[in-house]
Amino acid sequence: xxxxxxxxxxxxxxxxxxxxxxxxxxxxxxxxxxxxxxxxxxxxxxxxxxxxxxxxxxxxxxxxxxxxxxxxxxxxxxxxxxxxxxxxxxxxxxxxxxxxxxxxxxxxxxxxxxxxxxxxxxxxxxxxxxxxxxxxxxxxxxxxxxxxxxxxxxxxxxxxxxxxxxxxxxxxxxxxxxxxxxxxxxxxxxxxxxxxxxxxxxxxxxxxxxxxxxxxxxxxxxxxxxxxxxxxxxxxxxxxxxxxxxxxxxxxxxxxxxxxxxx
Amino acid sequence: xxxxxxxxxxxxxxxxxxxxxxxxxxxxxxxxxxxxxxxxxxxxxxxxxxxxxxxxxxxxxxxxxxxxxxxxxxx
Numbered sequence: 083x084x085x086x087x088x089x090x091x092x093x094x095x096x097x098x099x100x101x102x103x104x105x106x107x108x109x110x111x112x113x114x115x116x117x118x119x120x121x122x123x124x125x126x127x128x129x130x131x132x133x134x135x136x137x138x139x140x141x142x143x144x145x146x147x148x149x150x151x152x153x154x155x156x157x158x159x160x161x162x163x164x165x166x167x168x169x170x171x172x173x174x175x176x177x178x179x180x181x182x183x184x185x186x187x188x189x190x191x192x193x194x195x196x197x198x199x200x201x202x203x204x205x206x207x208x209x210x211x212x213x214x215x216x217x218x219x220x221x222x223x224x225x226x227x228x229x230x231x232x233x234x235x236x237x238x239x240x241x242x243x244x245x246x247x248x249x250x251x252x253x254x255x256x257x258x259x260x261x262x263x264x265x266x267x268x269x270x271x272x273x274x275x276x277x278x279x280x281x282x283x284x285x286x287x288x289x290x291x292x293x294x295x296x297x298x299x300x301x302x303x304x305x306x307x308x309x310x311x312x313x314x315x316x317x318x319x320x321x322x323x324x325x326x327x328x329x330x331x332x333x334x335x336x337x338x339x340x341x342x343x344x345x
Numbered sequence: 346x347x348x349x350x351x352x353x354x355x356x357x358x359x360x361x362x363x364x365x366x367x368x369x370x371x372x373x374x375x376x377x378x379x380x381x382x383x384x385x386x387x388x389x390x391x392x393x394x395x396x397x398x399x400x401x402x403x404x405x406x407x408x409x410x411x412x413x414x415x416x417x418x419x420x
Contacts, residue, residue: 085412108418108419108420109417109418109419109420110418110419110420111418111420112418118418131418131419131420132417132418132419133416133418133419134387134414134415134416134417135414135415135417135419136360136361136412136413136414137360137364137381137386137413137414139359139360139364139379139381141415142379142380142381143380146385146415146417147415147416147417147418148385148415148416148417153376153416158416161419162418163419163420173392176389176394176395177387177389177412177414178416179394180387180388180394180396181385181386181387181394181414181415181416182395182416242355248420249420275420278412296420297419297420298420310396333408
């Protein structure tokens with residue numbers, strides 16, 4: 083009999099950094115910093131996404147995210163949410179690098195407000211510039227295997243196709259293309275956006291993704307901390323199912339009990 | 346403010362708002378005047394990022410436009 087694979091031995095590496103949790107969580111939309119911190123803790127995430135925004139100079143002593151989620155314990159992944167051009171995204175990440183002092187970033191360049199669908203022309207342009215400047219961009223993109231390959235060629239350290247529009251919670255809409263991206267990629271692939279509940283995260287992992295990034299599915303759950311736990315379990319379950327190798331599908335029934343020896 | 350006191354001030358823009366700070370002060374000193382912790386923010390001056398290591402050296406000039414940002418919750 084094969085010895086069971088310990089789950090703890092499973093890890094993934096992006097841009098030379100190794101993580102054991104395959105769940106990346108956002109820090110937006112929470113009712114309070116306390117709830118946010120508790121959800122991050124429950125999710126087991128080692129990376130959290132953060133946005134870069136102006137400080138409120140009218141009230142400089144307001145509590146800050148860094149007071150609740152310690153950047154020394156959890157890797158902050160600055161994003162470019164809200165940027166609609168390559169130039170805006172690059173400017174934002176230059177500031178993020180100065181604020182945090184690291185080069186691992188999440189690039190997203192949006193095409194329109196209604197769908198928050200990525201603008202791939204601007205995304206590719208920004209990726210090229212960022213890589214030249216020494217950034218290690220994990221890139222939010224369309225679920226298109228050709229676009230994914232172009233991003234990887236441009237130096238993206240991770241490919242992050244959407245499962246469905248940001249904040250929609252509709253689940254993985256196109257399993258075929260996500261699977262194609264996974265098969266073709268030489269860098270980690272993470273589903274970013276579209277997860278609504280635990281089974282969606284498991285689907286992403288069963289497709290062979292290296293991880294899942296989500297925000298709204300946890301933050302807008304009735305009990306975000308409990309949902310964070312659910313997502314942790316789902317990502318682990320999906321990963322194990324992928325590694326275990328699922329059974330083949332049949333068109334008709336196949337009995338599990340022996341037919342021989344029936345009375 | 347008296348005319349003499351105004352002479353000691355420089356007019357700047359911070360995050361799109363008009364402000365004034367002591368003439369000749371460094372960006373680090375400006376952050377102090379604004380009540381901000383330099384370790385928790387990043388500063389852009391006239392569209393150029395100011396390296397954290399030089400915040401204490403770069404002098405604030407009249408008419409400078411600053412963006413001061415930090416990390417907030419996001420997805």
